[in-house]
Amino acid sequence: MEKKQVVIVGGGFGGINAARELSDVKGVHVTLIDKRNHHLFQPLLYQVAMAALSPAEIAAPIRSVVRHSGNVDVLLGTVTGVDLNARKVKADFGEVSYDYLIMACGSTHSYFGHDEWEENAPGLKSLEEALEIRRRVLTAFELAEREHDPVVQEELLTFVIVGAGPTGVELAGALSEISHYTMGHDFRNIDPRRTRVYLIEGGPRVLPPFDPRLSEYAQKALEKLDVIVKTNSIVTKVHEHGVVIGNEEIRARTVLWAAGVQPAEINKTLGVATDRGGRVIVERDCSLSAHPEVFVLGDQAAFEAGAGKYLPGVATVAIQQGRYVASLIRQELKGKERKPFQYWDKGSMATIGRALAVAQTRRIRMKGFFAWIGWLLVHIYYLIGFENRMVVLFQWAYNYLTMGRGARIITNRDWHSHTKKNS
C-alpha cells in the first residue's frame, strides 16, 4: 500500500504537535515545511525581547524535535500557495503533493490598516523581532547616556507599549523592572529610574479576556511598578517621535506594538471563506467544508466554539488541534468516523513582573505570588521537550536572585538605526 502523504505547513505549536502525533504511524509519510529552522516557544518570547533569555533557550531546531520520527521529513522553505483541487502545496523550492494537508501558519501583527506604523512600532512574533525590540530598548538607554539635551533624553527614556493583552502587560512590567533595578547602577549621566513606561489600551481595562477583578489587580500592580496605564485610549498615529492618542501626544523614541494580530498572509491566496479578521472558517473537525482533507489550525483559523463564540488564538488551542487532527487522520486510515474537536480550556495566565502574575481557569482566580509560581510551573512543564529547559531555569534563578539580565547583548551592525532591516 502506498503511504498517505501528509503535508504540514508551519512548525509552531499546531504543526509540531501534529507531526509528533503522526510519528512512526504506519502508512503515513509526513512533510513538515517551515520558513524558519526552529520551533519557537512563543509564550516566553517577551523574555528574549527583555534580555532575560537568549534565542536558543526558547527555540529548538524543528529537525531535532522530530529527529526520532523516521517518517517525518522537514523542509526549510516558504509556502506561497495551495492548489486545493490538485492537492498540491506550492513552495519556493517546488511543489509537494498531499493526501492530507494541515495548515498551521499562525498569525502576524495587525496595524489595523496602518502597516506604515510597523517601522516605528515593531511587534513581537519572531526571534528576529524580539532581538530587534531588545536592540531598540537597550540602545535607547545608551543614546540617552551620551545625550546632553534633556528633552531628547526624556524622549529616549520614554517607552510606549500599545495593547494591554498578556504580551503588552508582560512587556510593560519587564521594561519597568529593567529600568528600575537592572540598569540602576550601570549609567552615570542618566538615572534609568526616570524611565517612563506607558501602556496604552483601546478597551476599558487591561487584560481584556480575564476576569475584571484580575484586570483591576493587574493594573494596580503595574502602577506600583510605575507603569502609566491608559485605558480607553485609541492610538491614532505612530511616528518616529512617539504616538498620538486623540489630542494627546506622547513623545517616545521606542514604541512597541502588542495591539492586534491577523492571520498569515497565505489565507488571502486560498480562495476559501474567511471571517472578518481574515481567519479561515473551519468545520467542527478543523477542516474546510469543501475539502475535508485540508485542516487549518490555531490562530490561522476561525473555529466556532458555540453561538458566535470563537476559540482564542492561544497556544493550548493550537496544541490540542494539532494532536486532534493527527489522531483523526490516524483513525480515518483505520476506517473510523470523524469526531468533532473538543477544546479543553486550561485557563489563561499572564505575568506582571518579578513574582507577580494573574491566572484563571473556569473555576479558579489567582493573583500575586502564587499565580506567578503557577505560571512558572506551567511554563517549565511545557518547555519539556526543549533540551535547554535547564538552562532557562538556571537563567531565571540567576535573574531572580540578582535582578540581573543575562542577555543584554546588542548584536547588530547598525545598532543605532531603527530600520527594519536590522543586522
Added chain:
Amino acid sequence: MEKKQVVIVGGGFGGINAARELSDVKGVHVTLIDKRNHHLFQPLLYQVAMAALSPAEIAAPIRSVVRHSGNVDVLLGTVTGVDLNARKVKADFGEVSYDYLIMACGSTHSYFGHDEWEENAPGLKSLEEALEIRRRVLTAFELAEREHDPVVQEELLTFVIVGAGPTGVELAGALSEISHYTMGHDFRNIDPRRTRVYLIEGGPRVLPPFDPRLSEYAQKALEKLDVIVKTNSIVTKVHEHGVVIGNEEIRARTVLWAAGVQPAEINKTLGVATDRGGRVIVERDCSLSAHPEVFVLGDQAAFEAGAGKYLPGVATVAIQQGRYVASLIRQELKGKERKPFQYWDKGSMATIGRALAVAQTRRIRMKGFFAWIGWLLVHIYYLIGFENRMVVLFQWAYNYLTMGRGARIITNRDWHSHTKKNS
C-alpha cells in the same frame, strides 16, 4: 585638584583590563568608548559560529563589567579620529578631551587586497559575524536537504576554511564533528556525513606558531576527523561557488576566512608611524614616541619584543598591556618613572575537536585529551567575570554528553541569502 581624564577606546581585552585597573583610582576619571555594548570573550567566538554557545554566553555588557567602578563612564559610539595635538578624541557623538589616551581597537580581517572576497568568505571577529557563519553553515545543510541535483548538493555540503591558525583549525574540527555527529540523524535526503571540510593553509603546516611536532599531530587529528588539509596552498580567488588554488578549483557554497588580520581602520587616520601590516609602532612603554600620553595596545600596535620580533596578536598580550598601562598611569600620577612593559608568555593552545587539543608553553608541549582538559580549565578560568560562565559549563557538559549543539537556531530574515546585511 582636577581629575586626570583617561579615555579608553575599545572594550576588548586591552581596554577592559585597563579600565578595571583604573577603577576607583583617586584623581582619575575614565571614559571608555566602544561601538558595541558588550565585551566579547573572543577565544570562544568559534563556538557561537558552530552553534555550541549563544552570543550572551560569551559576551557581557561593558557597563556591567565596570558597574562598580564609579569613576568609569561607558559611552556607546564610534571613534572616527584623534587630534593628537589638541588631545581630543573625535566620535560620532562629539569630542572628548583626554590627558591620557589608551587605544585598544583590535584588528579586523585582511583579505590581502581582495576585500571583495569578504562577501563570499566571511571572517570571525564579532558576534554578528559568528551568527552569520552559523547561518550559512546551517542553511547549507537545509538547502542540501531539499536539493535534487547531486552536483549542487555536493557543492552545498562542501565547506572551505582558509587559514590554518588556531581559529581555522578550531572551525574545521568543529564543522567536521557537527556534520558527523550532531546532524547525523536530522536529515532524510542527505547524509551529512558526506560533508567535506577543506582546511587551506598558505604555509607549510597547520598552526604555524606552534611547535612543528604539535602541528603534525594537529594535522593528523584533523585528518582522522575527515578534514582535508591542504598546506602550501595559496587561495588566488574566492567566488560564490568556491575557491581557486592555482590550477585547482574547489566547489563549495560556504567559505570561511581565517587567514589574516589587519589592525583597525583608525590607524590610517592617526598620522603616526606604522609597520608594514599597518600596526602602530609603539615604544617600550606602549606609548607613541612623540606622544607619551597616548598608548596603543594589543593587535592594534606593533610592540618589538626583541631584535625584529614582535608580540603576537593574542588575548594575553592585550590583557597584560591593558593592566600595565593603567598601572603606569597610576604610578606616574604619584611622580614615579615609567618602567618598560614585560610580556609574560603564558603559552598558546588550540582545540581540534571534542576532547582533543594542543598546547605549549616555553617548556611544555601537550597534545590530546590532557591538552584539552588544560584548554577547558584555562578558558573557564578566564571566563571568570562573566556572569554566564556556569551556563557555558552547563552547555558544554550537555554538548559533550549528547554530541548535541544547543544553539542551532537561524535567526535571520533572509535566511537563504548570503548577503552581508544579515539580521
